[in-house]
Amino acid sequence: MKTEPSRVLVTHSDHGTALMPDGLLSHFYFNRSLERPLAGDWIELDESNRLTAICPRTNTFGRGDHKGRFKPTAANIDQLLIVIAPEPEPSLDLMTRYLAMAEQQHIQPIFVLNKTDLGIPDSAPFDYLEDLKSLGYSAIETNTKDEASLKTLAEQIKDQTSILAGQSGVGKSSILNRLIPSVQSLIGQLSQATGKGKHTTTTTRLYPLPQGGYLVDSPGVWEYGLWQIPIADLAASFVEFRPFLGQCRFRDCTHDHEPGCALIEAAALGQIKASRLDAWRRLLAEQARYHKLDHHQGKGSPLA
C-alpha cells in the first residue's frame, strides 16, 4: 500500500527524523541503496518506518566547499531568507553569492534586515542593499522586539518552505523563536550553549509553522562560497545583466576587461550599477580559482 510522503526535519550521520502525514514524528535510518536524504526531503517510509524512497527534489540549497564542489544541505526550498543586520557588519560578497545561489537553484531570495532597533548604518553593504532593491529584490525589516515587523515576515512565509541563512549572530534563531512560540520545547536539549553563553545553531532543521509551511534554521556562516558554475550561467544569475548577455564582441566574454563588452559599456552608461559589475568581477576571480583547481585534478573544464 502506497502511503503519503513524510517530510525530513533533520538528518544526522546515518539517521534522521521525519514528520509523517498523521503529524507524528518518525525516526528512520538511511538506506544504503538510496542517496543521502536532506532536511526538507519528502520521503516514503514503510510500515516499519524504513526509508524506501526519496521523492524527486524541486531544488537543493547548499554551498561550495573550498574546492568549489557543491555541498547540499536542504531540499525543496521555496524562499531563501538572507538575513543581515547592522551587527555583525554584512559582507557585500556574501549577499551577492546568496543571490546567485538562489537564482541558480530557482529559490526566491528575500532579504531580511534584522535588528533595525540598532539603526541602519550608512555603509557600503546597506547602499548595496538599496541597489538590489532597485533591481526588484525585496527586503523585509525586522526587529525581534517588534511584533508588527514579525507579522509582515510571517505573512511572507505562510504556506512556503523558507530557509533562514546568513552570518552567525544576525538573529536567525531569534526570528524563528518569535515566529514559532513552541519552538523552545522542540529545540530543548538540541540547542548547545557555548562557553560564552551563546546559542549558536549547529544543524540545519525544519520547523512546521503554526500558520502552515515550514521554516528552516541553518547554522551561521563566516564565509559563504559558491561552487563551480559555468560562467554564462553565473552571469545570468545577475538579473539586470540578462538583456545584455550575448551582445559582447567575444562570444566567450567574461565581462571582466574585454573590449566591446556590452556589460562594461552598460556600466559606463549607468545602465548597470558599478557595485554590481564590481561584485561580478570578484565572483569571477573566485570562480577562476575553482576552475583552475578542477584543471589540476585533470578534469579540465573550460572557464566559459
Ligand SMILES: Nc1nc2c(ncn2[C@@H]2O[C@H](COP(=O)(O)OP(=O)(O)OP(=O)(O)O)[C@@H](O)[C@H]2O)c(=O)[nH]1
Ligand atoms: N538588538 C537586537 N538584537 C537582536 C535582534 N535579534 C536577535 N538579536 C540578538 O542577536 C544575538 C544573536 O542571535 P541569534 O538568533 O542566536 O543569531 P543566529 O543568526 O541564529 O546565530 P547563529 O546560530 O550563530 O548563526 C542574540 O544575542 C540576540 O538576542 C534584534 O532584532 N535586535
Ligand SMILES: [Mg+2]
Ligand atoms: Mg542560530
Ligand SMILES: [Zn+2]
Ligand atoms: Zn562582456
